[in-house]
Amino acid sequence: MRISVSARRALTRWSWRLLRREWRQQSLILALLALAIATTVVGSAVAADTPPPESATFGSAQAMIVLGGGDPALAGTVATLERVAGAVEVIESKLTTVPGTTTPYAVRAEDPRGPFSGPMLTLVSGRWPRGSHETAMTAGLLNAVGASVGSWEQIAGVRRRVVGVVQNPGSLLDEFALVPPGELASTSQVELLFDRARSLPASLRHEITWRGQSSSSSPLASSTMELALVTLGMLLIAMLATGGFSVLAQRRLRSLGQLGALGATPRHVRYLVRSDGALVGVLGAVLGTALGLGLWLAYRPLLEQSSHHRIGAWQLPWPVVGGAVALGVVAMVAAASRPARAIAQLSVLSALSSRPAPAPRARRSVVAGGLCVLVALVLLHLAPGNASSQGRGAASALELVGGLVALVVAVTLLAPPALSLVTRAGRRMPIGARLALTDLRRYRARSGPAVGAIALGVLIASRVALAVAARGSNNALDYAGVNLAPNQVALYTPDGPYGPHGPATGPIGSTSSAERERLASAVAHISALLGARSAVELDQAGVTVVSTAPGRTWSGPIYVGTPALLRAVGIDSSTVPARADLLTSRSGLSSVGHLLLVYGSYFAQRPPARHSPTASSTHPCPSANCRAHPVIVERSQLPSGTSAPNTVLTEAALARLHLPTNLAGWWLDLGATPSASAVASARMVAASAGLSMETKTSEPTTATVVQWATVVGMALALAILAMTLALLRSETRGDRWLLAATGQSGRTRRVSAAVTAGALTEVGVVVGLAGAYAGIGAWFSGSVLDGGLGALSAPPTSSLLFLLVATPLLASAGAGIVAGPGRGTLGRVRLE
Amino acid sequence: MSLLVVRDLTKIYGRGAARVQALGGVSLAVEPGSMVAIMGPSGSGKSTLLAIAGTLEDPTSGSVRIADADVAALGADDRARLRREVIGFVFQDFNLLAGLTAIENVTLPLELDGVARGRAEREGARLLGELGLTEQAYRFPDELSGGERQRVAIARAVVGDRRLLLADEPSGALDTRNGESVMELIRATCQRGVAAVVVTHDAQLASRADRVIHLRDGLVVGEEAAVEPGGERSETVP
Structure with missing residues (x-):
């Protein structure tokens, strides 16, 4: 009805x-x-x-094609586009870095009165640059290079006078120097802006980025x-x-x-x-x-x-x-x-x-919760496998979301029966504890959802902690983490991995001995400014690693493991096995299969951008510039920062492969964190010497993320608990009055409150942690590239113990302290 | 024809050692316009009888017919409809719904039955006016006196042409004057054709009923007929 x-x-x-x-x-x-x-x-x-906003890159255009610098097809492409789309605006750029830093900026040849560039360009002060020897800069870039309007600066190989201050109103972080169109001798990239075309040649269609495409395409x-x-x-x-x-x-x-x-x-x-x-x-x-x-x-x-x-x-x-x-x-x-x-x-x-109303039956909840656990484990096990398969990204995302939802439902269903189990154990306890556990069982309609909520809070927080800890230590290829410690500094030569000429993979340059001496002198000066204990030379041999397995790519530079570098990190070079090609501090890298050590003209023959990352046939390994299955030996003494020499080529491999080496930079070990003024001075010296200097970024460390996740989990659990106790107290106020009337002591009252809080929290934390471990375990068991279940071999023990032991203890102590109103208050309880 | 017919009603609670027989074969018929008082000590089964007669509880055995409908054959929704359309309850502690004004309390059964608010409000106002509560119509229960609350409860129990009024100690929480006034009101309601069953401990108030049935240990132990003007009650002992 x-x-x-x-x-x-x-x-x-x-x-x-x-x-x-x-x-x-x-x-x-x-x-x-x-x-x-x-x-x-x-x-x-x-x-x-x-x-x-998108106007920061598209201006008022609807579409964009980005071509590499010096592309011979540029003129033809512009002509084709003009024929089918009407007006086309060409913006040429050359990417470079602020002298003495790794901070990038672009020199842009762009017409302020172009058909589409209006929303991307405004004049803040001064005037637009006109001739080949004029430029306008953003305020940030002016500040970084120490220039001002009217000063002369070396921009893209040409001395130019700064005539104005400009900005991209859509992105004030966009730091660039503006020169008139056609005034760049060499370009890194060319952007073609245009509106929607009626029909585009097939050869261009896949090169186009449409406005709004990037924000909506991601699942x-x-x-x-x-x-x-x-x-x-x-x-x-x-x-x-x-x-x-x-x-x-x-x-x-x-x-x-x-x-x-x-x-x-x-x-x-x-x-x-x-x-x-x-x-x-x-x-x-x-x-x-x-x-x-x-x-x-x-x-x-x-x-x-x-x-x-x-x-x-x-x-x-x-x-x-x-x-x-x-x-x-x-x-x-x-x-x-x-x-x-x-x-x-x-x-x-x-x-x-x-x-x-009677409490819901525990058995039904257990069966449903068990089924959800099964579904969650299966989906989470399958998800990483599909994530690495081409075209299965959406399925993987669905499996991941489905698995997480099933896990959350399972935890919330299983937490109340787990509480019932604990409360049954309290039959032989002293009166205070027994009363608390009996109340939890009697008022399961209230305590059940609460313990589920605590478990859910802990599940979310501990899952983050476990995932971060596992990934941080086990993603050996696409290595993640902080770049440097606060007391470490890297200096790069122009040919070094982060120098203006980019990472050295392939043929490397050669630094003359005079140049080497000049740079070494600058490094000595910088070392003195920063109070460095040691400055070790970093050499490169133009080698890198390629993974032929889908889903993972190598990241990070590979330096030469010279005796000086090994000695600086505490490795005796005589203990390095002669058959070893690489030494690494990346845990698990030695057991990752499908790796190639490539060098020489490997990428010149097969440009990396054109590689299909999935087909092994696209990764041939010619003996002239490739070594399949390199021998990798793990050495924990090597530093672990992403920019640190965490992976090095052995001298034996260098000899075997007959590779030349070149100076890449220096690795400075500082006694203490340098002051900001020391860093600024060092940067100026580096800039004047043509070196790039890298220091610690503000990216949080794995440990910081784990600690925060633990604190959030604990705070969530305690907040939920406080609310639950308030509910339970309001529910049982009649009983409390009765107990007070029958002479219940303050001690019994406190014990009772402490046991209630402790039991709720402990059950919630245990179930939440079990759920988190099950979920993470299922994920890693299906992810061979992440190291399989071995990834969980080094859990964040202290954080987990903190959640498991300290949180219930804190909850008990807090509840015990605030428990038990005095006689006057109990009188009020009765009056209510 | 009787509005309420109860035959051989038994009600047993619990099992084994905890088994309690609340009613042991009670039969009763109440005609439209008559008022029956039920008296007896605590635990005699008065309230159980009222609850079963009001379809709030099922008997262990026996039958209940209300307005010619066999209650045992009705589902939960049909019983609820019977309570909305035929049966009205009055409880000792008024049981007015907090948060609703007097008139909203009275009109709630009508609105639950789908009657439009305007019509329900007119009906409620009329009833409250008859009971002398026009000024109190838009007050909340906690702004009314005990006697006023019970009068509102009676208005709610008879709103919408309900024909069976079941009252459980309606004067129990009231002083003597208000108690008598409430019984008068129930009496007056019966004169409009409503059948009333009133559980009470007070013999003085019970004397206003057409019949008084005495219960003890779940059995009818006596029944008194109406007092004729100038005469005495006739007493029957089964």
């Missing part, structure tokens, strides 16, 4: 009145929801508006990821809200019974409780959106400064905001549905006498 409109209206009206009367009981859930939505509004706006676009995060957050809030709505429904049980006596059907009762959830959801969404918009409007000017482009006041990712609002309402309705079902099943008489 359907509910009539009149009945819906009457029930909703009553629900709204109850919400107004009892808003304090729901304020916690309301606040959580409002905060989550406000965070989503601000967070998504920041995420969407921080990247430069894991930022808005999708944001919505996924919001969904997870809402799931957490919904689990907490389930407990809140259960308590509220229990309080209203007599009224609900009375409603039944008046002739309300179970459907009416369900509607009433759900409408309460919907109203809380709508109210929370309205409050959260208003709060979020207020915060956004206040923060927008700061974001404009930090993101370096203008942002409209209402330039928000509305689909994400709308999605978050809808999810918030749906989450609250879903949270109210479980207590709604339980209450509607009660007989009218039971409701009238306020008898609580």
Whole structure:
């Protein structure tokens, strides 16, 4: 039987009145929801508006083709495009670095009055450059090179006078020097901007980047990821809200019974409780959106400064905001549905006498949870395999998302039965502990969702910690992590891996002995400025590693393992096996198969950009410039930074392959972190000598990420626990009064509160961690390239122990301290 | 024809050592316009009888017919409809719904039944006016006195032409004056054709009923007929 409109209206009206009367009981859930939505509004706006807009690269054009510098087909391509698309704007660029640094900038030959470049170019001061000896620069570049309007600078091999300050209003981070069109002798790349064409030649079609293409083509676009995060957050809030709505429904049980006596059907009762959830959801969404918009409007000017482009006041990712609002309402309705079902099943008489609804059966929950675990493990095991298969990226993303969702559901289903198991163990405990565990079992409708929410919070945080720890130490090919330690500095010659001439893979140059001496003298000066303990020469032989297996590519330079370098890192060169080709600190690299050590003219014959990364037939290994299955020996003494010499070619291999070497740079070991002024002075010396200097970036280390994940997990668990205890206390206040009246001591009360908190947290943490390990294990077992299950051999033990031991102890201690009101307060409890 | 017919009603709670027989074969018929009082000590089965007669609980055996419908043959939704259309409850502690005004409490059963709000409100206002509660119509329950609350509860119990009023200690939470007033009101309601079953401990108030049935240990142990003007009650002991 359907509910009539009149009945819906009457029930909703009553629900709204109850919400107004009892808003304090729901304020916690309301606040959580409002905060989550406000965070989503601000967070998504920041995420969407921080990247430069497309006008920063496209101007007012709809499409772009990027060609390499000196492409002989340029004139033909421009002519073809002009024929089918009308106006074409040609922007030539030469990429270079600020002298003395690894900071890149572009010298751009661009017409300020071009058909499409208007939104990409504005004059801040001075005038536009006119002749071959004039340039205009961005303010940042002027500052970096120490130039000013009117000064003369060496730009792209030509001495030019700075006549103006320009900027790309779409991206103020875009640092460039502007020269008139046709005034660049050599170019790194050429951009062709044009509008939509009626028909394009097939040869050009795959070269075109369309406006809007990059933001929508990714299956894991930022808005999708944001919505996924919001969904997870809402799931957490919904689990907490389930407990809140259960308590509220229990309080209203007599009224609900009375409603039944008046002739309300179970459907009416369900509607009433759900409408309460919907109203809380709508109210929370309205409050959260208003709060979020207020915060956004206040923060927008700061974001404009930090993101370096203008942002409209209402330039928000509305689909994400709308999605978050809808999810918030749906989450609250879903949270109210479980207590709604339980209450509607009660007989009218039971409701009238306020008898609580029976707790859900644990066995059903275990079976469903077990099935979800199986599904999650299978999907997560399959996902990495598909990720590395060509054309299976979308399937992999679906498997990953499906697996994670199944894992989350499994953890939330299995946590309450696990709690039941623990509470059964308390039958022979002292009275305080026994009472606590009995209450947890009796009020499982409240404690169950709470322990599930704790488990979910811990699952998310510990999964991040485990994944980061495992990947950080095991992705041996595409090596990730920080570049350098604060007390390390790398100096590169122009031919070095990060010098202006780019990474040396293939034939290498030769530094004259006079040049070598000049550079060495500059390095000595820099070492003195920075207080370096040692400065070791880095040599390169133009070798790199190619993986013929799909899905992974090599990253990082390979230097020559000279006796001096080995000695500097603590390796005795006599202990290096003669058959070894490479020494590395990358854990697991020696066991990765399908590797080629390539050198000489390998890439000249097969340009890397044209490689198909999947077909092994595209990776022939001619003996003249390639060695298949190089012998790799792992040595932990080598430094682990991505820019550090973490992988070196042995001298024996150098002799075997008859490779020449050349100076690449120096590796400086500093006694302590240098001061900013010392670094600035060193940079000036490096610039004047033609060297590039690299220091530590602000990228967080693996350890930092793991520590933060642990802290977040712990904070989440404790916050959820605090809310749960508040709910349980309100539920059991009658019992507490009774116990106080029968002479319960303060000590028993404290023990009882501590055991409640400890048991809830411990069960939540254990289930959450087990879920995280299962998920990560399934992923790595399917990912041979990530090192398989071996990747989990070095878990972040201290972080895990902290979660497992310290969090429940903290929870117990906190609950014990705040537990047990005095006599006066208990009197008030009775009065309530 | 009787509006409520109860035959050989038994109700047993629990099993084994915890087995309790709340009713042991009670039969009762209530005609439209009559008021039946049920008296008995605590645990005699009065409230159980009322709950079964009001379709809130199933008997262990026996039958209940309300407005010619066999309750045992009705599903949960049909029983709920029967409560909305035929049966009205009045409880000792009023059980008005907090958050709804007096008139909204009265009109709620009508609105649950799909009656448009305007019509329901007119009906509620009329009833409250008859009970002298016009000024209190838009007040919330916690702004009303005990007597006023119980009068609102009675209005809610008879709204929408309900014909069977089941009252469980309606004067139990009231002072003597208000208690008598409430019983008068139920009496007056019966004179409009409503059949009423009233559970009470108070013999003085029960004396206003057409019949008084005495229960003890789940059995009818006595029944008194109406007091004729100037006469005495006739007493029957089964």
